[in-house]
Amino acid sequence: MTRSFPETLAAAVVARGCPLVVGFDPRPQRLPQTFTRGASLPDAVTRFYRRVIDLIRDLVPCIKPQIAFFEAMGHEGFRAYEQTCAYARENGLLVIGDVKRGDIGSTAEAYARAHFAHADALTLHPLLGTDSVEPFLAYCRDAGKGVFVLVRTSNPSATEFQDLRCGDRTLSEHLADAVDRWGRSASPQGDYSAVGAVVGATWPDELGRLRARMPRAWILLPGVGAQGAKVEDLASAFDAHGLGGLVTVSRAATECFEPQDAAWEDKIVAAVAGLRSSTARLGTGDLR
Amino acid sequence: MTRSFPETLAAAVVARGCPLVVGFDPRPQRLPQTFTRGASLPDAVTRFYRRVIDLIRDLVPCIKPQIAFFEAMGHEGFRAYEQTCAYARENGLLVIGDVKRGDIGSTAEAYARAHFAHADALTLHPLLGTDSVEPFLAYCRDAGKGVFVLVRTSNPSATEFQDLRCGDRTLSEHLADAVDRWGRSASPQGDYSAVGAVVGATWPDELGRLRARMPRAWILLPGVGAQGAKVEDLASAFDAHGLGGLVTVSRAATECFEPQDAAWEDKIVAAVAGLRSSTARLGTGDLR
Numbered sequence: 001m002t003r004s005f006p007e008t009l010a011a012a013v014v015a016r017g018c019p020l021v022v023g024f025d026p027r028p029q030r031l032p033q034t035f036t037r038g039a040s041l042p043d044a045v046t047r048f049y050r051r052v053i054d055l056i057r058d059l060v061p062c063i064k065p066q067i068a069f070f071e072a073m074g075h076e077g078f079r080a081y082e083q084t085c086a087y088a089r090e091n092g093l094l095v096i097g098d099v100k101r102g103d104i105g106s107t108a109e110a111y112a113r114a115h116f117a118h119a120d121a122l123t124l125h126p127l128l129g130t131d132s133v134e135p136f137l138a139y140c141r142d143a144g145k146g147v148f149v150l151v152r153t154s155n156p157s158a159t160e161f162q163d164l165r166c167g168d169r170t171l172s173e174h175l176a177d178a179v180d181r182w183g184r185s186a187s188p189q190g191d192y193s194a195v196g197a198v199v200g201a202t203w204p205d206e207l208g209r210l211r212a213r214m215p216r217a218w219i220l221l222p223g224v225g226a227q228g229a230k231v232e233d234l235a236s237a238f239d240a241h242g243l244g245g246l247v248t249v250s251r252a253a254t255e256c257f258e259p260q261d262a263a264w265e266d267k268i269v270a271a272v273a274g275l276r277s278s279t280a281r282l283g284t285g286d287l288r
Numbered sequence: 289m290t291r292s293f294p295e296t297l298a299a300a301v302v303a304r305g306c307p308l309v310v311g312f313d314p315r316p317q318r319l320p321q322t323f324t325r326g327a328s329l330p331d332a333v334t335r336f337y338r339r340v341i342d343l344i345r346d347l348v349p350c351i352k353p354q355i356a357f358f359e360a361m362g363h364e365g366f367r368a369y370e371q372t373c374a375y376a377r378e379n380g381l382l383v384i385g386d387v388k389r390g391d392i393g394s395t396a397e398a399y400a401r402a403h404f405a406h407a408d409a410l411t412l413h414p415l416l417g418t419d420s421v422e423p424f425l426a427y428c429r430d431a432g433k434g435v436f437v438l439v440r441t442s443n444p445s446a447t448e449f450q451d452l453r454c455g456d457r458t459l460s461e462h463l464a465d466a467v468d469r470w471g472r473s474a475s476p477q478g479d480y481s482a483v484g485a486v487v488g489a490t491w492p493d494e495l496g497r498l499r500a501r502m503p504r505a506w507i508l509l510p511g512v513g514a515q516g517a518k519v520e521d522l523a524s525a526f527d528a529h530g531l532g533g534l535v536t537v538s539r540a541a542t543e544c545f546e547p548q549d550a551a552w553e554d555k556i557v558a559a560v561a562g563l564r565s566s567t568a569r570l571g572t573g574d575l576r
Contacts, residue, residue: 025395068395071402075367082363102413103388104515107313107356114359125390125413127438129445150415156390157417164454164462171459174452241402 005121005146006192009218010243012061012094017287018276019242021096021220022056023250024049024065024084026073030255032264042076049084053091055265059272062094064220064248087116095119096148096220096246100275109135121146123198123220126175133182140186140194146218147195148183149177151210153221154200172206183216192216192244199237199252201229201247208236211244219245225252231278242287247279257280293409295478297506298531300349300382305575306564307530309384309508310344310397311374311538312337312353314361318543320552330364337372341379343553350382350535352508373406383407384436384508384534390416397423409434411486414463421470428474428482434506435483437470439463441496442488442511449532455541460494464501471504479505480532487525489517489535496524499532503551511514513540519566530575535567 013019026045028036033043053063070081085095089284097118101111102125110137115122124136126149139145152162152172162172169177176197183193196218199210219237223229224247237245256271257264280287300306314333316324323332343352349409358369366497373383385406389399390413400423403410412424414437427433440450450460452559457465464485484506487498505515507525511517512535525533545552568575 042487066395066398067388068391068398071366072398074402074405075363075370077367077402078359081362100391100413101356101388102390103356104407104441107354110354110356110360114356114362114365117362125388125415127413127415127449128441129448129450131443131445132441146307153392153416153420154420155416157419160417160466161415161459161462162417164459166452166454166459170448171452171454174449178448211403 001118002142002144004187004190005140005144005156005194006187006190006218008120008144009061009094009146010192014287016059016061018060018280019038019238019246019282019287020060020271020272020275020279021064021246021248022061022253023098023222024063024254025250025253026069029259031259032257032261033259037042040076042073042080045073045077046080046083050087051265052118052268053088053093055269056092057091057253059276060093062096062246063088064096064098066098066250067147082118083196089120094095094121096121096123098123100125102126102132104128105131105135108132110135112139116143116145120265121148121196123150124179125150130178130182137182137186137195145194148198148218148220149175149179149195151179151197152199152203152206154202154229158200158203172210176210179217180214183214194219196220198222201234202227204233207234211236220248221245222248225249231282235282242280242282245282249275289432290432292475292478293428293432293482293556294475294506296408296432297349297382297434298480300448301531302575304349305348306568307534307570308348308349308560308567309350309524309536310348310541310560311350311386311510312351312542313537313538314357315543317547319547320545320549321547328364330361330368330378333361333365334371338375339553340556341376341381343557344560345379345381347564348381350384350534351376352384352386353563354386355539356540358553370406377408377428381389382409384411386411386440388413390420392416393419393423398425404433405432409436409484411436411438413438414466418466425470425474425483431558433459433482434508436486436508437463437467437483439467439485440487440491440494442490442515442517446488446491460498461501464498467505468502471502471554475504480506483507486510489522490515495506495522499524508536509521510536513537519570523570526570530568530570533570537563
């Protein structure tokens, strides 16, 4: 029987001793010069991330490639995305494809087929409702896959629609309730379900309220570092075992050096080591 | 000076005498056998749509490729999407990339760069609010591009969140108001703005109310045909000149034959001709 995504994820977090997700957002001007000299951009990106994966594969449980930056390089960039995901999975890392797809049922089936081929879990837009999420839940039930549904995004304009009060709840709270419902449908048993949520780490006050509405969701927490959120504000996402939350860091981990810096490998390892120790004791748990 | 997207679109609709958009949703099992025999799937898709574009380029103003079905073929499918968009534009068709992207600002910039390279206009998710849409509006202002923002989707579960009552308005009505606001920001002048909306043709009662809230938006109307909507229910999207709405049809136009049918070209032309005459006199206008 296929192991469920929440079980696989919990085991990986415990094995690596931290709930850290390293984001891959390939910005051409931020790659080490050693890769970009004389190479095509997609090739430089692929080779850079192979090396990053070698460096971090024993340090963190997951990576989160942001597909937008790969798509910006056209179909060769899409291939670099595929190759990066494949190499990460070969090396024992879980891949959360940050694709934020969301469409009507027949199209959602095509997206699920397209993207679960490369990733263990995907980020999803919930605006179209249950029938748009259901094709992804089928993969959660049958193929050990997972999803992270947008509940509260990390950007400043998140307040515009997500804070609208609809009856006795905000829209984000309605979305959190849907995550809990979809999670019970995809994963009737276990502490956590295969249906997680995205809650921006930039909104610590909302985090506790949203966690209470979806007690079985793994919460993906973007926004630490470049977007200004602080690790110590995220405790309410975590349980007594240090599980339930995933802190994602992109620029602070993979753009922590200048392109001409020969010591870029050491700097990435040092940055990830620092982030590991600051995230390993979140909540009342201690993964170390 | 670059012509604005709403001007380009209106001219194309008038020139072709119909507000019809042909959707390209490549389902492998629905391609004519003449293309699939002995060929790779992405090549078969590319060659099929080249022929479809030859057949319809003088009959309709726009095509709408649904990128999910291309992504399901991996990076070769992404290349087929690029090639199909390029061939359509070379042949004078406007391309609405049905990509439904929506992400935080720095990522949205990458998506805008990625997808406006191939398409004249894009469909967008609005859940993240103004700062997630702004990078696309910059292309509307400066590069003659357009967007169609999800306001009310065609699927049955659309009611789940989009009908939530937030204060004196539903969420869809809040989104329609944002479309109007973003349209005034991107296109201060003219009858129509570069910021259009997606309103499922499956919801004729909502269509009139939403049109009243965003009088300057081109409205993209999916759902006719396979999803059950009827052309005659869409009049309220259109103005006295027959402009302002775009009827999109996918399966009814490009899957109107069996894969082994040798007469597939004639059937596509006949289906599109029928749809042209039924859409040319929508509202009080008459484009013929």
